[in-house]
Amino acid sequence: MQTYDFDKIIDRTGSDDIKHADLLRDYGRTDLLPMWIADMEWETPPFIIDALRKRLDHPLLGYTKTPRDYTRTIAQWIYDRHQWHVNPDHITYIPGIVKGIGYVINCFLKPGDKVIVQPPIYHPFYLTPQHNGYEVVWNPLTPVTDDEGHIVTYEMDFDNLAQVCDPHCRLLILANPHNPVGITWSKPTLQRLAHFAVEHNLIVVSDEIHCDMALFSTRHLPFASVSPEAEQCSITFSAPTKTFNMAGVVSSWTVVPDPTLRKKFFGWMQASELNEDPMFASIAAVAALKHGEPWREQMVHYLEGNITYLIDYCRQHIPLIRPVPPQASYLVWLDCRDLRMTHEQLIDFFVNHAHLALSDGEQFGKREGHGFMRMNVGCPRSMLHQALLQLQNAVDELGK
Numbered sequence: 001m002q003t004y005d006f007d008k009i010i011d012r013t014g015s016d017d018i019k020h021a022d023l024l025r026d027y028g029r030t031d032l033l034p035m036w037i038a039d040m041e042w043e044t045p046p047f048i049i050d051a052l053r054k055r056l057d058h059p060l061l062g063y064t065k066t067p068r069d070y071t072r073t074i075a076q077w078i079y080d081r082h083q084w085h086v087n088p089d090h091i092t093y094i095p096g097i098v099k100g101i102g103y104v105i106n107c108f109l110k111p112g113d114k115v116i117v118q119p120p121i122y123h124p125f126y127l128t129p130q131h132n133g134y135e136v137v138w139n140p141l142t143p144v145t146d147d148e149g150h151i152v153t154y155e156m157d158f159d160n161l162a163q164v165c166d167p168h169c170r171l172l173i174l175a176n177p178h179n180p181v182g183i184t185w186s187k188p189t190l191q192r193l194a195h196f197a198v199e200h201n202l203i204v205v206s207d208e209i210h211c212d213m214a215l216f217s218t219r220h221l222p223f224a225s226v227s228p229e230a231e232q233c234s235i236t237f238s239a240p241t242k243t244f245n246m247a248g249v250v251s252s253w254t255v256v257p258d259p260t261l262r263k264k265f266f267g268w269m270q271a272s273e274l275n276e277d278p279m280f281a282s283i284a285a286v287a288a289l290k291h292g293e294p295w296r297e298q299m300v301h302y303l304e305g306n307i308t309y310l311i312d313y314c315r316q317h318i319p320l321i322r323p324v325p326p327q328a329s330y331l332v333w334l335d336c337r338d339l340r341m342t343h344e345q346l347i348d349f350f351v352n353h354a355h356l357a358l359s360d361g362e363q364f365g366k367r368e369g370h371g372f373m374r375m376n377v378g379c380p381r382s383m384l385h386q387a388l389l390q391l392q393n394a395v396d397e398l399g400k
């Protein structure tokens, strides 16, 4: 089996990558180690680049049919990885998951409807409804702490959900696995959520973009697969773009098992050709799913090593910063509350003292993210080590 090199440093100069290009705009300086936006520092796997290059060998890029096996390949991948049987006819392309959330909002909601989100949460989950004119209802996750009071994970707060959900709530957006706290939700939790949703006439959008990066011994459960109720109320979004580091190709899909929801949503998209795949999106997806399992396994193994390294390093050298151990993906929620800084001080500390560009926790929820930062560890270990050294030095300086 081919082995891939995840230690290799890739110079992204000349690629216009957002992680570097927006440093000055968002952080005020460019001499930072960027560990924010959610793509990885590893090469996009060669079998994806090769498939795209092969198509470019043909001199004409006219209107092109979707690869015949596109939806079947996705269904097979979902079954092989997550044991969820999906009918290929229930799958269609969407041009990005955030856009997909916007589509659901515009297809299903009417003025006065509301959208429930569970912070701390990936910010487009609340910004997309708000920017489309809909009120957001907040159901914060509850931190779960160990004996020493350190956050180890979060739980959904069903009591609060029952209180805040009113008859205007029409949609709940679920991150499964969760960004930024990396939770793979349990079956009882997802079943309970599905039951609640059906009782309250809610559509659940389950964003499963991080699902193929479950870590250690955890397992991702597709929301729609946990019960007939979940199947009935759900619109699932997923993509190979995070797992195979090809976000720029913009290649995602939706699965809608319920015939009524599907007819309405697919019909709404088809009316404006919003679900027609650009040629490179489906070529890259099929290449990733057909050839990607060995690469994915090796990448997840390397990532587990990075996460263990980060947690151990912080425990030994930077105890004031506590990573919440993620169960999936490469985004790590850092509890920095022991630094006892205001929001502005924390940002200034990371940027101007540690020289790191992380995602600021308050962006995921003003209250729930206060005192937290999100670190992207999808990178060569040497880069992670450098970041931790910079962070350690900056924390040590505080005590002087």
Ligand SMILES: Cc1ncc(COP(=O)(O)O)c(C=O)c1O
Pocket: 038, 095, 096, 097, 098, 099, 122, 175, 179, 207, 209, 210, 239, 241, 247, 252
């Ligand atoms: C949970 C989640 N959903 C969606 C996205 C973005 O997906 P897309 O680029 O397909 O809109 C991200 C990217 O960070 C994410 O973390």
